[in-house]
Amino acid sequence: MAHGVIAPIDQQRLALAAGADYLESTVVGTLVAPSPTEGAWEPVRLAPSPARPVPSFAILIPGDLRVADPSVPMGRIRAYARTALDAVAAVAGHGAKIVLGSGAARTIGPDVPASEGAARFAEVLILFRDEARARGLEIVLEPLHRGETDLIHTVGEAAQFLDAHGIEGVRIVADLFHIQLEAEPLAQVELLAGRVGHAHIADTDRVPPGQGDWPLGEFLAALRRGGYTGDVTLECRWEDLAAELPDALAAVRAADPAHRS
Template sequence: MELGCVVRGAPEAEQAARLPLDYLEIKGDMLCVEGDEFTALCARLDAVGLPFKAMTSPLPRRYGCRVVGPEADHTAALEVFGDLCGRGAALGVRTVVLGSGQARGIPPGFSADRGLRQFREFLARAHQECDRRGMTLALEPLNRTETNFVNSCAEAREVVDGLTGADVRITTDCFHILSEQLPIAEEVAAAGPAIGHAHTSSVPRGSGDFHEGAQKEFVTALLAAGHRGGLTIEDEFGDFGREAAAAVDVFRRVLAAASGPSPA
């Protein structure tokens, strides 16, 4: 399994490049610049030397996109989503993680069934944007402080299994599983073969408390489910250089412990 880290700008990417990481994951917000600024950003990121394999937050909060509810506007949301996917693809991104809790939350009094239909419609169209760029779309379950819709891997599996002709995957995140106090192994097993990506962090984020036993259980479950792709550290670092280095040490140790000894 490869280990990556979310970066929120070029300075963090440059610091992350000095760590024992296999790839980096872009925060969509960092790509929201125009013209010469974007050209300069791409040049600076290209010089980092690590691949940018994934992107999270493809519907940045600043745009106020809504894909569920009476104010849902898929056309406007897909314009933002498609633009950021195009920018990410230019940097080599191949997996797009859709969390975006503010965009998918179901408003009070709104029909949950109608919300589910709206969300599936958006996912199908977002998948098309990814597919034509050779990218994978991976839906991320979020905890209830971030959204009231799709809060577990089991719920995410129900959403993606109901799609027709759109192979949307699931991003499993140890932080959200622990925040919801859900059983780790059962949650990962529920996502099962639909897993396309994975996130992890300290709990709460920024606390430096990584719950190594739970993290090992998480990675062991991912391996048992057949996931051999990316595991991205998505944390809130106050001092990125120092705190990200400590987190990478933790997860290198967790990956080694979960993988077990190499055969003789």
């Protein structure tokens, strides 16, 4: 297992120098950007190229692409998925994970019946799963607290959504920030840890680990007891990434039973 940090890909060398095992790159605005054609997106030319392949990605879908709205043409969503995932594949390691959180994009809103919005999002999730799989990548579904979206707030709800829509081959992200804000019991996280494919961690209200009082050790212990053996990515608000990251990584590694063993 490894411990990394979410940041734009141009900060990869900085993150590695500060002790991270990897950088989890953002996608929107980093790997893809709006093109001159209205509503379209195109890859960003990276200079310099990444120092090493990227194992995971976040911030996948722009907020104005309403993927839970059946009135948005699937062709537009498919075109974005292919552009974004091609850009990801160009810098990714084989089997890299791509977090599908994107709360604004997946919000159903009051103008769409909830059942129709959920059905459309399930269709979109399958589209992204299949397009990612064709590129040797994996989509993982992230529950987000209700302040960010009206669809799928907890690890438990994510499992229920996947089962209700018969979606196979999609694992779940366990993110301590959303777990804390939703007051999801860590016992439930442990129970479902076998379905977790990726983990995010932060301290109180997204400050770097070690600067708050959230249960870092209890969260990681619940995941490890439940059988999760994967990576843990820091997703935080940074005042100075280079200065704060070494201590934050040390706090997570000290709290992680898998690292201590």
